[in-house]
Amino acid sequence: MNNHDEFLDSIAVYALGSLPKSEAAAARAHLRTCAQCRAEYDALRPAVDALALSAEACIDGRSGPVPSPLLRARVLRTVRQESRTPTIAPSRLRPSWPAMVVAAAAILLAVWTTAANLMLRSDLTQTHDQLAQLQAQNTNLNRRLAAQKIMIAEVMDTNAKRFPVNGGEVVKRNDHVYIAMDGMPMPPKGHVYQAWTEHTGAQKMSPSITFMPDRSGVALVSLPVNASAIAAVAVSVEPEGGSKAPTTKPEFVVKLT
Amino acid sequence: MERVRQRDGAAFELLYDDYHRLVYGIALRILGDVPAAEDVTQAVFLKLWSSPQSFAKGNFAAWIARVTRNRALDVVRSRSVRLQSDVPDTMPADDALEDHAFAMLDAEFVRSALARLPEDQRKPIELGFFGALTHEEIARRTGIPLGTIKTRIRTGLRKLRAQLDGVVTA
Incomplete structure (x- = not known):
């Protein structure tokens, strides 16, 4: 290794930031006059900058500790204070009238700005609340969509047992029972459809969930029962909120055997 | 800003x-x-x-x-x-840094690039950068000759740079 190679090694150490002060000055001076070492330094510097990035704390703490939220509050408290109340150096001299007018205007402006700021903050809080509500709705819709997808997959499954009824079918797959209707008319105003289930060996129907078809008359519902314990399913029109026993003639009654 | x-x-x-x-x-x-x-x-x-x-x-x-x-x-x-x-x-923070593709890198990418370096090159680099040690202190701590430490730092940084190439352009 020649002397200049040793210099290049020192330049790498300088780029890393590990040269002691006593040698760093010489390295800096050399960089100003040596194109080869400057090129080496420029080539290595992005690698050193990238090294810093490897220390970044992961947002969820998987790759290192996450800074405390209290730290954020501490830093931003100072910034907010300074952001809102610019400091004005007090004058030793008695203020002249124009200065007092300017000061009064500044105070009015500050009051107005504070009021506007408070209103904006209130709007911001409201917007945050609305956003949170929308996110909750979105999560809820996604859950319902996922549940619908599962239901459709189960109903379409070739291994499912199907029991045709007027306007649709009752589908039994594994432990689940589904009512899948197409072209179901809307019930009279103030009424809903209600499902009924007859447990094996029972003498009467038990009330199950209420439901409505969509505007195209499609209804797909999963009954909250274990299919193996159910002997029959029925659907009737009932007042909103459902009934304890059928109050109208069932639209259909189907045995699941 | x-x-x-x-x-x-x-x-x-x-x-x-x-x-x-x-x-x-x-x-x-x-x-x-x-x-x-x-x-x-x-x-x-x-x-x-x-x-x-x-x-x-x-x-x-x-x-x-x-x-x-x-x-x-x-x-x-x-x-x-x-x-x-x-x-x-200290590194000159006001040194005019090129606007290289630093922003395109993420911590995970750099961590894995660093992990791919041989131990004998990665260790002195980490001791120097994060351990705040000079090359002489690294040599003393690891018991490796000073010249070797300097060469390993340079080789390791060059390899790291090569891995970042395509992502970082100086």
């Missing part, structure tokens, strides 16, 4: 949210204790708020990383019983 220069507190808040993990991560790696790392993080951001003009141009992440390392080295110095001449020199 332009909005921060105009004393826009909301813009500063966004800046803090984007970079505090980087700043804190570097400070913690160098100092090794949470309160000191938090103090450095706070100092770096408040300094930025009070003197936003200290960042002139180039890549902000690379700049704030250097400022943080320098600040953490100040703390190391204040704790240290070492001679001042033995403490690593």
Whole structure:
């Protein structure tokens, strides 16, 4: 290794930031006059900058500790204070009238700005609340969509047992029972459809969930029962909120055997 | 940064949210204790708020990383019983950094690039950068000759640079 190679090694150490002060000055001076070492330094510097990035704390703490939220509050408290109340150096001299007018205007402006700021903050809080509500709705819709997808997959499954009824079918797959209707008319105003289930060996129907078809008359519902314990399913029109026993003639009654 | 220069507190808040993990991560790696790392993080951001003009141009992440390392080295110095001449020199944070593709890198990518370096090259690089040791201290601590340490640092950095090529263009 020649002397200049040793210099290049020192330049790498300088780029890393590990040269002691006593040698760093010489390295800096050399960089100003040596194109080869400057090129080496420029080539290595992005690698050193990238090294810093490897220390970044992961947002969820998987790759290192996450800074405390209290730290954020501490830093931003100072910034907010300074952001809102610019400091004005007090004058030793008695203020002249124009200065007092300017000061009064500044105070009015500050009051107005504070009021506007408070209103904006209130709007911001409201917007945050609305956003949170929308996110909750979105999560809820996604859950319902996922549940619908599962239901459709189960109903379409070739291994499912199907029991045709007027306007649709009752589908039994594994432990689940589904009512899948197409072209179901809307019930009279103030009424809903209600499902009924007859447990094996029972003498009467038990009330199950209420439901409505969509505007195209499609209804797909999963009954909250274990299919193996159910002997029959029925659907009737009932007042909103459902009934304890059928109050109208069932639209259909189907045995699941 | 332009909005921060105009004393826009909301813009500063966004800046803090984007970079505090980087700043804190570097400070913690160098100092090794949470309160000191938090103090450095706070100092770096408040300094930025009070003197936003200290960042002139180039890549902000690379700049704030250097400022943080320098600040953490100040703390190391204040704790240290070492001679001042033995403490690593600070990197010039106002050195005009090219606006290379630093922003396109992520921590995970760099960590895996670093992990692919041979141990004997990675270790002196990490001791130098995060351990705040000079090349001589690294040589003493590892029992490896000084010349070898310097060569390994250079070789390791070149390999790291090669891995970043295509992502980083200087």
